[in-house]
Amino acid sequence: MDNSSFSQDPSVTAQFCSAGVDLSGLMQVLSKHLYSTPMVALRELVQNAHDSIIRRRLEHAGQPDTGRIQVIGDAKNGLIRIIDNGAGLTEDEIHAYLATVGVGYTRTLRQQDNDTGLIGMFGLGFLSAFVLAKQVMVTTTSYQNPQQGWRYRSANGEKYSTEPVNCREIGTEVTLLLRDEFSHLANEKVLNDILSRYCVLLREPIFIGQNLTPVNPDMPPWRRDGDIAVHPIQDRRLRIEFAARFEQNFEPICTVPVVPDGKSDAIGMLWVQDGSTYGTSDNRNLSIFLRGMLLDDDARDLLPPWAGFIGGVIESNKLTPTASREDLQRDSHYSAVQYALSESLITGLAEISRRQPEVWRRIIVRHNETLLGASLCDERLFDLLIDTIKVPTSQGDLRAQDLRSKGAIHVILDAKEGFEETLFQALGVPVAYGDRYAVVPFLRRWATAKGCQLVELGTNAGNKQLFKLDDLPINESEWLLSVLGDGEKLITSRFEPVELPLVVVHDREAELKKRLEDDETDKRVSIAALHLARQFTAKISATNTRQLYVNLNNPAVNALLEGFRTHHVGLNDAARMLKALKVIMSSRGSQTQAMALNSALSDFSQLIPQMLARSGGRVTENGESE
Incomplete structure (x- = not known):
């Protein structure tokens, strides 16, 4: 066929008519702005062909055993x-x-029986042809009058002509004379790529050009359930292969079935992606097919927010599309499917952990951090993950039970400042990093479930469990603060290990109070949220954000205090060296701390030669003074 086919036969008198459109401009709005991509028009026209086949099967006893849709491109x-x-x-x-906007016979049939498999709803799909085409021709012969054919022509959908033509095989042929900007769609490879995406689950076979293999050759796994006996291992392989056709970015590790549950009619599968994720990763993707036709391939909001590593494809007859059928209405059916997918995923993961332990270990390795947060969203997930999920610690990623030390587990609320980590390195005890995603709330729930004590370093409650307070005379405390302090609050205490002379701990509660009372906070936080937060911080009495804990069990500290009491000649140098040690251990790389670190290193470099020079002695080869 070429462009001459659109020429009017002069021997036939055509009837010119106006389409049933009452509002000026409605046709332009619908044909040009209803769909987000022009390629959807091909989906709509194939869908009309599909519904016509089902209609004939319902109404005509002479319907062939199999329907057939053929899409032919003529690029030339x-x-x-x-x-x-x-x-x-x-x-x-x-x-x-065909020529009346918003009226469709398909909808009439569906109102009589919604289980027919018919797709159309709004009577708008045919208008999509005018998105792509500068002229549309429909040649058709009805089963009701197989001796007479008819031809429809229109350039814009508003004005059209009909004329009688010789009968053809019962059915319909829609011919689009494409607009120049869409001429590339006539390439049959392009047609194959588009329709194999939109129509892969349609039950009626769709052929591109003269290809003998349809674009929808395979029955999806959930449709063959119960009909074809397949070994479980082969079934898992077939399901993963099917998932791989929809998963664009990652390899599927395993699949989880989705089955109707009474309120939701959704059926299909979900799968776990192989790509590693972090706590905030969101690689969710979900394709929704409505009666076999792709409606939305980015329906991620139907999946749980925590499932950033999950893909899926489902079918539903109850989900309600918008007029463009590119999105879903947020109604009761939407909520039912959303709930059903969450339930399928949770129960499916539990089943994998029981029946496929090697796959489960792979999932944990790939998605440990994301699952750490997911465990807080559902009690069943927490129970599933409580003994396998790992948290980041000073000794690498460890399970919570491996953090136990003397009946407690320890967590640093902010690993960027303070050097609580140094304290636990000296003790040989791992400490969890509480500034990482979901660590603190997970450990709080874990400690409660296991009857274990959780020590949160940097809070008053946590510090009291680590440091046993002890007093010094006021003059000694004031002197220690003057020679060791840099604006911290001095706290004399006793703690393990005795080899550690002092430690600087950031008071996280005092830091929070200071931030919330800052005038700048008023500009960034809503008044209501700020009011609630300040109600909490009003109970916090601490104002100093840094606390210097001095260890009275440490020999160096005790020698320093004894030197103060006896006015030892080397007292100042010893104090400078201990302060330099404090600065070196607490340095975390900020510009201010870098300057303090340089000064501390300079003190060490100067003090050691001075102390050796003052000793006036000579050291023997075995390291002893003469």
Whole structure:
């Protein structure tokens, strides 16, 4: 066929009519702005062909055993032909349905029986042809009058003509003379790529050009359940292969079935992606098929927010599409499917952990941090993960039970400042990093479940469990603060290990109070949230954000205090050296701390030669003074 096919036969008197459109401009809005991508128009036209086949099967006893849809591209002439062996149209039906906006026979049939498999709803799909085409021609023969054919022509959908033509095989052929900007769609490879995406789950076979293999050759796994006996290992392989057709970015590790649950009719599968994720990763992807036709391939909001490593494909007859059928209405069916997917995923993961332990270990390795947060969203997930999930610690990623030390586990609320980590390195005890995603709330719940004590370093409650307070005379405390302090609050105490003379701990509660009372906070936080937060911080009495704990069990500290009491000549140098040690251990790389670190290193470099020079002695080869 070429462009000459659109020429009017002068021997036939055509009837010119106006489409049933009452509002000026409605056709332009619907045809040009209803769909987000012009490629959707091909989906709509194939869907019309599909529904015509089902209609004939419902109404016509002579319907062939199998339907057939053929899509032919003619790149040379810029034509696309969509041919079906469906019910066809009579002249009256052309006027009543094809040329009237918002009226469709498919919807009438669906209202009589919603389980027919018909897709159309709004009577708008045919208008999509005018998004792509500068002229549309429909040649059709109805099963109701197989001796007479009819042809419809229109350039814009508003004005059209009909004329009688010789009968053809029962069914319909839609021919699009493409606009120049869409001429590339006539390439049959392009047609194959588009329709194999949109129509892969349609039950009626769709052929591109003269290809003998349809774009939808395979029955999805959930449709063969119960009909074909498949070994469980082969079934898992087939399901993963099917998932891989939809998963664009990652390899599927394993699949989880989705089955109707009474309120939700959704059926299909979900899968776990192989790509590693972090706590905030969101690689969710979900394809929704409505009666076999792709409606939305980015319906991620139907999946739980914590499932950033999950992909899926489902079918549903109850989900309600918008007019463009590119999105879903957020109604009760939407909520039911959303709940069903969450339940399927949780129970599916539990089943994998029981039956496929090697796959479960792979999932934990790939998605440990994401699952750490997910465990807080559902009690069943927490129970599933409590003994296998790991948290980041000073000794690498460890399970919570491996953090236990003397009946407690310890967590640093902010690993960027303070050197609580140094304290626990000296003790040989791992400490969890509480500034990492979901660590603190997970450990709090874990400690409660296991009857274990959780020590949160940097809070008053946590510090009291680590440091046993002890007093010094006021003059000694004031002197220690003057020679060792840099604005911290001095706290004399006793703690392990005795080899550690002092430690600087950031008071996280005091830091929070200071931030919330800062005038700048008023500009960034809502008044209501700020009011609630300040109600909490009003109970916090601490104002100093840094606390210097001095260890009275440490020999160096005790020698320093004794030197103060006896006015030892080397007292100042010893104090400078201990302060330098404090600065070196607490340095975390900020510009201010870098300057203090340089000064401390300088003190060490100067003090050691000075102390050796003052000793006036000579050291023997075995390291002893003469």
